[in-house]
Amino acid sequence: MVYIWHDPSEVPADFGPSVVTFGNFDGVHRGHQQVLSQLIRSARLTHSKAVAVTFDPHPAVIHRPESAPRLIMGLEDKLEALGELGLDAILVVKYSLDLASLTAEEFVEQYLVDCLHASHVVIGHDARFGRGNSGDLETMKALGGKFGFEVQVISEFGSEGYPLHDDDGTDRRCSSTWVREALQEGDVATAAEVLGRAHRMRGEVVHGAARGRALGFPTANLASDSTGLIPADGIYAGWLVDEAGKRWPAAISVGSNPTFDGVSRQVEAHVIDRPREAVEDFDLYGQTVIVEFVARLRGMVAYRGPEALVDQMKLDVVQAHQLLARH
Structure with a gap:
């Protein structure tokens, strides 16, 4: 204790x-x-x-x-x-x-x-x-x-058994600054190396514009007062942990979704690999959840319309599934 x-x-x-x-x-x-x-x-x-x-x-x-x-x-x-x-x-x-x-x-x-x-x-x-x-x-x-x-x-330098190097191959002292720099670039893999675990955010799931649900990709939207540094805009593979401690694989979107106008910057996670019978009744609204970032799949891109966006989202889900299966 x-x-x-x-x-x-x-x-x-x-x-x-x-x-x-x-x-x-x-x-x-x-x-x-x-x-x-x-x-x-x-x-x-x-x-x-x-x-x-x-x-x-x-x-x-x-x-x-x-x-x-x-x-x-x-x-x-x-x-x-x-x-x-x-x-x-x-x-x-x-x-x-x-x-x-x-x-x-x-x-x-x-x-x-x-x-x-x-x-x-x-x-x-x-x-x-x-x-x-x-x-x-x-x-x-x-x-x-x-x-x-x-x-x-x-002397706080690196970690025993875990030699860490900067991009140029030189040893670098582990620091909060290094983690922030990596997250600001969307490099959640380097952030995880320095942290010793995946970077996470914690916040309440709130109602959004429901665009993801309309497109067939419902998402858990984190409230604006969620804690944890928001990484660079883009699509990530990661995990969503609900209040019961259940870990769900997820494709995570960070940004304003430039395909649609007037959307503010947000963090939203689409849970993948849910059982068919759990798809409709999967409700996280009001729960405080954890979102963990494992890898960045791509940057945020403006597509010509919803159809092109849906096609890309399908590819994102497949890539996220394959990557997380190796973790």
Whole structure:
């Protein structure tokens, strides 16, 4: 069981000792996983609790709202991904200007020492924390001496057993930026390599214009407030996971569908390979579903009419079926 706390007051007074790290962990990619797996090993060796501290919202939303990056995943998916790694607890700290005003020492004392009773703090070489990002590795080492915790330095690069390379073949550090770049290009395969799993979105299924149903390809349309970074426009093979946990193979459309005028950008998934008797009564409206992107089949194209679009959609479904069968 993973304890998830949304406020320091929820942490039991007798909790600890703990091995702690902190960060945004957007995407919980392989670099994050490498750091956290080493944290967990350290916790087991020292008979301590393995704890990750993360922030919500992303600091950029508070400091630079006009240029804040679209998050790779929503908080619910981040907590699920973190929990699957084997952590004992996750503390979600509300990020605010008050939190940002804490000095490096105040942050460490209040959250890592007084709250989580850290015996070890795991930190990267380039970590920054505290007011104006004034705290760094040397600061943490000094605070460890003052408060009585050890500092373990971990280099977050690639992932053990998974050497990752950029397009030119050189090693590249796993990062949330790399994932965003790949998704913005529609390269969900590279995003999955860096993430260690397929990129996903989560949202409620809402009513759309019903054009897909009229064409013989009914779709589950995600609400505009769905979480998860939307990849580049195009057609993808992937999976739809319903509220019951059932995974359905799907052909996923992202974009405004240029064959029709006046259509806003949307994400919609056409579930394939449903049993004949389930086609008519397959109703996902109102459900919160997960859409996972496995591979991009093609870009978004404007066809001369519905007939040409239907012919292409049939080919998309066949290609998606063949690709997903290999997964």
